[in-house]
Amino acid sequence: MSEASLIPTRPTRRDEAWRYSAVERLAGVDLDVWRDVDIAPGETWRECIVIEDGADTASTELRRLRIAVGAGARCEIFAIAASAEFARIEIEVRMGRGAHFEMGGITVGGRDTVREFVTRVVHAEPEATSNQTVRSVHWGKGTGNFLGSIDVVRDAQKTDAAQDFKGLLLDRGASVNAVPQLEIFADDVKCAHGATVGQLDETARYYMAARGIPPELSRRLLVQAFIGDALVGLDNDDTRERLMRVALDKLDKHL
Amino acid sequence: MLQIENLSAEIGGTKILDGLSLSVGAGEVHAIMGPNGAGKSTLAYVLGGRPGYEVTGGSVRFDGKDLLEMEPHERAAAGLFLGFQYPVEIPGVSNVQFLREALNAQRKHRGEEPLSGGEFLKLAKEKAALLKLDMDMLKRHVNVGFSGGEKKRAEMVQMGILDPAFAVLDETDSGLDIDSLRVVGDGINAIMRKPGKGVLLITHYQRLLQVVQPDYVHILSQGRIVKTGSADLANQLEADGYDKVMAA
Numbered sequence: 001m002s003e004a005s006l007i008p009t010r011p012t013r014r015d016e017a018w019r020y021s022a023v024e025r026l027a028g029v030d031l032d033v034w035r036d037v038d039i040a041p042g043e044t045w046r047e048c049i050v051i052e053d054g055a056d057t058a059s060t061e062l063r064r065l066r067i068a069v070g071a072g073a074r075c076e077i078f079a080i081a082a083s084a085e086f087a088r089i090e091i092e093v094r095m096g097r098g099a100h101f102e103m104g105g106i107t108v109g110g111r112d113t114v115r116e117f118v119t120r121v122v123h124a125e126p127e128a129t130s131n132q133t134v135r136s137v138h139w140g141k142g143t144g145n146f147l148g149s150i151d152v153v154r155d156a157q158k159t160d161a162a163q164d165f166k167g168l169l170l171d172r173g174a175s176v177n178a179v180p181q182l183e184i185f186a187d188d189v190k191c192a193h194g195a196t197v198g199q200l201d202e203t204a205r206y207y208m209a210a211r212g213i214p215p216e217l218s219r220r221l222l223v224q225a226f227i228g229d230a231l232v233g234l235d236n237d238d239t240r241e242r243l244m245r246v247a248l249d250k251l252d253k254h255l
Numbered sequence: 256m257l258q259i260e261n262l263s264a265e266i267g268g269t270k271i272l273d274g275l276s277l278s279v280g281a282g283e284v285h286a287i288m289g290p291n292g293a294g295k296s297t298l299a300y301v302l303g304g305r306p307g308y309e310v311t312g313g314s315v316r317f318d319g320k321d322l323l324e325m326e327p328h329e330r331a332a333a334g335l336f337l338g339f340q341y342p343v344e345i346p347g348v349s350n351v352q353f354l355r356e357a358l359n360a361q362r363k364h365r366g367e368e369p370l371s372g373g374e375f376l377k378l379a380k381e382k383a384a385l386l387k388l389d390m391d392m393l394k395r396h397v398n399v400g401f402s403g404g405e406k407k408r409a410e411m412v413q414m415g416i417l418d419p420a421f422a423v424l425d426e427t428d429s430g431l432d433i434d435s436l437r438v439v440g441d442g443i444n445a446i447m448r449k450p451g452k453g454v455l456l457i458t459h460y461q462r463l464l465q466v467v468q469p470d471y472v473h474i475l476s477q478g479r480i481v482k483t484g485s486a487d488l489a490n491q492l493e494a495d496g497y498d499k500v501m502a503a
Contacts, residue, residue, distance in 0.1 A: 201345075202306070203343050204343055204344075204345045206305055206306065206327065206343075207339065207342070207343035207345070208328075208345070208353070208357070209304075209326070209327035209328040209331070210303050210305075210327055210328075210330075210331055210336075210337045210339075211331055211353070211354070211357035211413065211417065212328050212331035212332050212357045212358070212360045212361035212364070212417065213328055213353075213356055213357050213360050214326075214328045214360060215328070217356060217360060221348050221352070221353070221356065222345075222347075222348070224347070224348075225345070225346065225347025225348045226347065228347055229347070
């Protein structure tokens with residue numbers, strides 16, 4: 001199968017429908033702009049993507065990455081979407097033989113913002129592994145999305161791909177959506193995906209209150225614990241603290 | 256220290272406490288015993304301010320202040336500790352982080368300086384040793400994967416660290432084996448048997464009361480105190496059962 005047929009340059013509307021949660025918000029945005037990254041065989045490439053409040057943050061923020069992960073190479077991306085009316089982090093990954101892709105994503109937001117991850121992981125060769133963990137915390141009328149597609153081509157035996165999404169809604173009116181899409185054409189593979197949505201554990205909050213922890217702090221601690229899952233695979237303390245701080249600052253500022 | 260007067264409370268419209276009065280002075284340990292459904296845990300939760308427990312009458316004063324007016328976290332900062340019958344698991348939050356945040360939140364509320372990381376760990380180590388709980392347990396997430404007995408020991412470590420003026424302990428002895436019961440009982444004595452402190456010990460069995468000897472024993476039935484006596488009342492209950500003792 002040629003590369004062109006796996007990631008078509010001119011997709012049809014039907015092919016692409018899965019990846020547009022809020023198509024009207026993308027009006028006027030150039031959808032052909034991608035950052036291309038080639039990771040050489042055996043190499044490791046790490047990237048941290050942060051969309052946070054800043055003087056030059058636009059109302060629509062797009063980050064698009066198209067990555068080819070060479071044989072035996074490793075790609076790690078940890079990202080947070082915490083600003084812009086509409087923020088999207090879109091990642092396409094093409095996995096070489098025995099390669100690994102690790103992604104941890106966080107979306108936070110209130111009002112009527114939409115913040116989302118759109119990923120497409122193409123297991124194009126055998127024995128590659130991928131692990132994606134996304135945590136979304138929203139309030140007001142905010143929305144968090146994780147649209148994740150995993151394609152396993154016919155010869156990509158021994159693929160091991162996992163997708164895990166959890167949403168935490170702090171207000172009635174907030175929402176999260178998970179759209180997993182798995183297309184598997186090989187027969188000896190493991191593909192797992194899970195999605196849950198919940199609210200803060202009020203029993204835990206009462207337990208914390210009974211020990212003297214005020215409500216704002218118990219919420220902060222529980223949110224921190226919740227989004228911490230997305231950063232488990234990150235072995236850089238400074239980066240972890242930075243991403244956590246961006247998320248918690250947003251929460252503190254708006255709640 | 257704690258004056259409960261004519262307290263009535265309900266859950267979801269069902270009356271559980273019905274005119275309960277009780278006074279605990281400084282330096283005293285009071286035990287509350289009673290048949291299932293008498294309202295023992297409800298009393299504990301009402302004192303702790305748990306949402307869903309509605310006070311419909313009466314008053315509770317704690318060191319002269321109106322306890323029922325305070326938020327749950329304010330009650331803790333004022334010196335009230337509620338030992339849970341079923342301690343809650345909090346995945347993702349370590350015991351050390353939880354307790355340090357709790358202690359410093361209480362100190363802040365009282366206008367005291369926060370404890371540094373080093374000072375806190377020293378205190379935590381000391382209290383964990385008192386309850387014979389491995390310090391590694393405190394690095395794990397709050398109560399996650401703990402056995403029933405470990406949870407109860409961890410509760411007492413929490414009490415040791417927070418050093419409350421008054422403790423309401425709701426069936427702290429349930430789920431403990433004989434050796435753990437002794438350790439937990441000794442822990443309660445070490446932490447709370449001090450002048451100026453008070454304890455309300457809710458229990459089904461007099462075994463804990465052999466270690467933590469109460470000054471008074473009350474029998475709670477149908478939402479009110481129906482009999483009060485000395486420590487010997489617990490022995491009578493053990494021998495004769497509630498019906499006979501309450502009828503006497």
